[in-house]
Amino acid sequence: MSSASSRASCSLLRLLTLLTFIICTLQFRLFHSYVDVSAVHHDFNHFAKTSGQSIEDKQKRSITNTHSYHHNENNVTDAIVYLAQFKDHSTYGVQYDAEHNALSGISKLNRSLHLLHINYVNYFPSCDVIVFHDATDVPSEHDRLVLSKNRPRVQFRQLDGKWWELPYGLQERDKWRWKRTAFSVGYRHMMRWFAVLIWDYLHEEGYTHVMRMDDDSYLHSKIKYNMFDFMRNNNKRYGFRMPVVEDANVPYQMVQTFLNQHPNSTSQEQIETYVHNKEVAFYNNWFIADISFFLTPPASLLLDTIDKSKIIYTNRTGDLAIQSTVVRLFLRPDEIEYFRDFTYEHMTLCTRDKCRGCPQNGGVARGIGAHTDKQWHYQVGGDVLRRFKDNIKCDVSLKKDYIGANDVGDCIQLRSSWTQCGYYMRMLINTSSSKIS
DSSP, X not given: OOHHHHHHHHHHHHHHHHHHHHHHXXXXXXXXXXXXXXXXXXXXXXXXXXXXXXXXXXXXXXXHXXXXXXXXXXXXXXXXXXXXXXXXXXXXXXXXXTTOOEEOHHHHXXXXXXXXXXXXXXXXXXXXEEEEEETTSOOOHHHHHHHHTTOTTEEEEEEOGGGSSOOTXXXXXXXXXXXXXXXXXXXXXXXXXXXIIHHHHHHHTTXXXXXXXXXXXXXXXXXXXXXXXXXXXXXXOEEESOXXXXXXXXXXHHHHHHHHHSTTSSOHHHHHHHHHTTTEEEOTTSEEEEHHHHXXXXXXXXXXXXXXXXXXXXXXXXXXXXXXXXXXXXXXXXXXXXOOSSOEEEEEEOOSGXXXXXXXXXXXXXXXXXXXXXXIIIIIHHHHHHHHTTOTTXXXXXXXXXXXXXXXXXXXXXXXXXXXXXXXXXXXXXXXXXXXX
């Protein structure tokens, strides 16, 4: 090769190198203007270890979640979680306060967070407060600022990919064949999340215990002790605030087949107690749990069986029924805590014409020692009564320890009906580690 040709080749090579450098620099600056590179690298490494997705999927997911997905960088072990709807509820519609003002998704969540913080988190701030959402209902920057103002533990995370998708073999276009079609696919994703998927997610993030709240869950009295420490110190694996009578159970044939295949998974006494009153369940819009229980056999095996059956989607088998079945079958009464020392509200309103706007599920449970009779009748309970005073369809009465729908009310009062709710609840009260009686 001539010296002239050699010099030309070298010049061309230098030019190509320079152009490559310029292109890479521009790409980097453009990328850096939208995301935190270190956060993306951290997210990529995490999902590369924990997911079976392709490299391209992992990169895409880490980029899209940078602003909504925060890792547990401080090694916090306890998490309080919400799955929020920032718009009106797609299934249950609009709720109203005592002055008949419509409550939006953001206003309900803000109220819930306010009561959670002034009654618990401000006294025990060592837990993270995670507000999950899906890609169809993303909070604006303004909403994030409002919800996290003076609440440094609050963070927002978007659920997508394997955490928020139909199981293999199901198609959304076939929803018309599923039971109770009024419930959306997103609602069924929510049920699967709280029944099956949340445990793996939180475990991967380093959490050991979780407390669930809904965006319309309200704490109306102070909790004067660290609930997560209470669970650990008393060897409790699961805790709930309100019991409920629930007739939409996990199909017993499936449960029976599982127990036959795993004969040593639980005691005969617990099986008999469960069979005798399968309708007794935990109103799991508030619960607190040891995550490891749901990730180890036999609980994890039954959850996997239920998930692979796809009945969460096809039958609308809810997380309440699934969680209650697993806990009742595989935890002894002394491992379950029935919390009764704080006042808690979660109420779903009827959307049918004959009872529109009236309590359909849940209500307000009075905490033992949380209020004087006067406070209960004229403040807490009175506030609830005022919401329904002008609705002639509603028959709402204030009892000494509860106001709301009968599904929770019958259990709260420990009535021994055909469901034998009182029998099982008394078993749990007798093994409670709480000082109240």
